[in-house]
Amino acid sequence: xxxxxxxxxxxxxxxxxEAAAAYAALAADISVEDGLIWKVWxxxxxxxxxxxxxxxxxxxxxxxxxxxxxERLAGFGITDIVAKEFTVNxxxxxxxxxxxxx
Amino acid sequence: xxxxxxxxxxxxxxxxxEAAAAYAALAADISVEDGLIWKVWxxxxxxxxxxxxxxxxxxxxxxxxxxxxxERLAGFGITDIVAKEFTVNxxxxxxxxxxxxx
Numbered sequence: 001x002x003x004x005x006x007x008x009x010x011x012x013x014x015x016x017x018e019a020a021a022a023y024a025a026l027a028a029d030i031s032v033e034d035g036l037i038w039k040v041w042x043x044x045x046x047x048x049x050x051x052x053x054x055x056x057x058x059x060x061x062x063x064x065x066x067x068x069x070x071e072r073l074a075g076f077g078i079t080d081i082v083a084k085e086f087t088v089n090x091x092x093x094x095x096x097x098x099x100x101x102x
Numbered sequence: 103x104x105x106x107x108x109x110x111x112x113x114x115x116x117x118x119x120e121a122a123a124a125y126a127a128l129a130a131d132i133s134v135e136d137g138l139i140w141k142v143w144x145x146x147x148x149x150x151x152x153x154x155x156x157x158x159x160x161x162x163x164x165x166x167x168x169x170x171x172x173e174r175l176a177g178f179g180i181t182d183i184v185a186k187e188f189t190v191n192x193x194x195x196x197x198x199x200x201x202x203x204x
């Protein structure tokens with residue numbers, strides 16, 4: 001059963017094109033993360049906030065990623081992290097055109 | 103520029119298959135919402151929470167939907183709503199296989 005993972009944390013940037021350049025290698029690494037279906041990278045410079053929304057194939061993959069990414073963000077000096085996991089209602093999500101498979 | 107919209111609110115259900123049946127018509131209606139690219143329907147019965155993660159084509163469509171959906175949820179008696187909007191980093195999101203177009 002797929003799991004939606006929501007990450008949010010304080011960030012002073014980089015955002016936009018600068019982030020795309022700074023995190024290109026990280027994104028390539030995340031793209032082959034075990035169990036990842038997709039990730040959307042989120043930014044809100046006005047409130048100095050960034051994050052991501054992920055779809056994982058199963059709860060185990062999501063839980064392993066939360067641990068890994070929390071440690072990685074701590075390495076960037078980011079510790080005030082909100083991480084929330086939700087079950088996905090796949091039938092309703094398919095009706096509203098969400099992509100639920102890799 | 104696409105916008106990710108995050109909704110979260112208290113819910114005692116229905117969840118899962120019961121929600122899929124109860125909200126089938128609502129999902130069909132949302133699927134043709136102006137500017138909507140996709141919606142993932144989220145549930146967390148353990149904490150009596152539900153919500154959704156949406157990708158919209160632009161900020162105007164997202165803002166109109168926030169107003170419309172907030173009123174709709176109020177009609178269901180749901181008023182304690184968290185709604186957050188983020189800019190999407192499309193380049194990084196494309197690398198991590200997010201679907202950014204309808």
